[in-house]
Amino acid sequence: MKIESREIDGAVVVALSGEVDLQHSPSVRKHLMDLMFERRPVVVDMALVDYIDSSGIASLVEAYQMARKNGTRFILAAISAPAMRVLQLARLDKVFALADTVEAGLQA
């Protein structure tokens, strides 16, 4: 699994790729929470997520809750089909702010 961050228009785009499972979700969580503590607007690019489990979803939920408390932007963008399937199973597809593309997420 890989986590890559880049800054675009003052927001941080965090691109996750590969398998976000119990082995790797702690580093995803830490990465996102560090950005949340800095109150940075974040767009998570999920186009290349092949797999995500409950621990990966939990990391996203935690970051989302923090963003909401802080009033900062936290958007899941370009969600791959396997990741979307898991979000739907968790019925969280209606909870998160979603965007079809990273660009749309940045403009939201």
Add this chain to the structure above:
Amino acid sequence: MRILERPNTLPAGLADDLDLIAEMTADFARSQDIEETLRIGIAHISTRMEAEAASIFLMEPETGDLVCRACWGPTDVTGLRLPKGQGIVWRAVNRNATELVKDTSDDPDFSHKVDANTGFITRSVLCAPMSVRDERLGAIELFNKKGGGSFDGDDRRVLQALAASAALALINARQAAAMAEQQVLKRELALAADIQRAMLPPARAPEFPIHGINLAARGVSGDFFDVVELKDGKLAFAIADVSGKGMNAALLMAKTASLFRCLAKRLDGPGAVLAAIDAELAETSSAGMFVTMIAGVLDPASGTVTLANAGHEPPLLCCGAKMDRIDDGMPPLGIVPELFAQGCPETTMQLNGGALYLFTDGLTEAGGTAAMLGADGVAARLAPHRMRPAPDRLRALVSGIVEDGMSLKDDLTMVVVEDCRTAPVLNRQYQARPASLAAIRRALTPALDRLGCPPQVVPDVVLAVDEACQNIIRHAYGGGEGELIVQVRGDAEMLDIRLIDFAPPVDQTQVCPRDLDDIRPGGLGTHFIRSVMDEVEFLAPPPGAGNLLRLAKRMGGAGP
């Protein structure tokens, strides 16, 4: 204040002597090549001790002769050999004491032969033996004090000290050389063991019907097992134990193994294979060596095994709780060729969903006569590991024996032949840790495909199993070490996945899906499992296990 006057210099002669001893001792200690050091040292010693000539004699271990290995002075006597005798050098060595002969003409032991050959005139001699404890290594001999005088008591003490440190250096150098030689031997033995291990069949996927394990009591083994795929889809297998241990046994094992590989594909049936190996061994083996061996053929399609046994430990057929010894057999191979002239009888049996265990007597003998494992012991040791995939089961059994402090007196080899018709399509054991989850998912996908699980359902089932494994890792083991077995079975109706762990029993009332309206991290996993699978239940775990979780899904049924 009165200052006590203290001499800050030693008497000149004593200081020089101490310098010489210190220098030579340091040279000896540093030396990589002690005889070379002695050659250089002898010149130094002679000059400093004002001798006209000097020789160093070392004891030659093969002959017991004293041979001159280094000398200094007007004549070269290197190579001079002194057979055990009465000369002054021998006297010093025999008495293990320094000999001071002020005038050789007074000493009846002095041999004039060397002087006669070399033209050197020996007036006085100082000879110190080199020895460490009781081991006599040789002697240092000085000739004629320069200026016409003779050696004195001080010279004697100095040479004695030098000889003692030279002796220590010599013995160190010899021990180092012996150790280096042993290292070479050890490397060669390790290489032989490597080659031998390479002759054993490679590890197969756990679902393969035949597995074996071999543990050598020493570097090389007299045991072997092998599996050969035959053209008709059947599998030929063998286990054998060569009499004796060490290199001889290993070489005979290599020969037997090659014969089996070659003959199993050509001859019809295990009896014919054993008879042919016997004929070959009886003709060419060294006397007193023999081989106990079982050859067999498994027909995976029918679960039928045909065996031939030549003097080997009877195998065990385990079917449910029933254990049967398969006692039929012949004497060992390689003893009398006539024994197998009529071939070797075969026994045929049905595995009936069970497994056949073959082992060498390393297993039944481990621990010595008092605690012989015996066939019953093997059965008892197998019981707590029955649910494990075959390779892990064999490893658990063997490590159990080693951990119990039973010494491995003989090589230990075990082979299991299973009925793959009733076996799970996936049967794997993993370490219960997050790093194993990716491997579990990788193994699950093709197994689900093979069972005909619809492609859109596969990722959901993989997620559900992953989540259930996470629960085992995080909750059942609580982050501690342990193992996790994943078994996948199924047919057109039902997909049946079983997760077995060895953790303390889980309190099932604590396992419930979270309320989805409560958006909290965590607790999602159980919800995933229940959403995807049709049946989720804890069953009574098999003996030795902690928990058994069954996850089932109706095949072709509508997804959630």
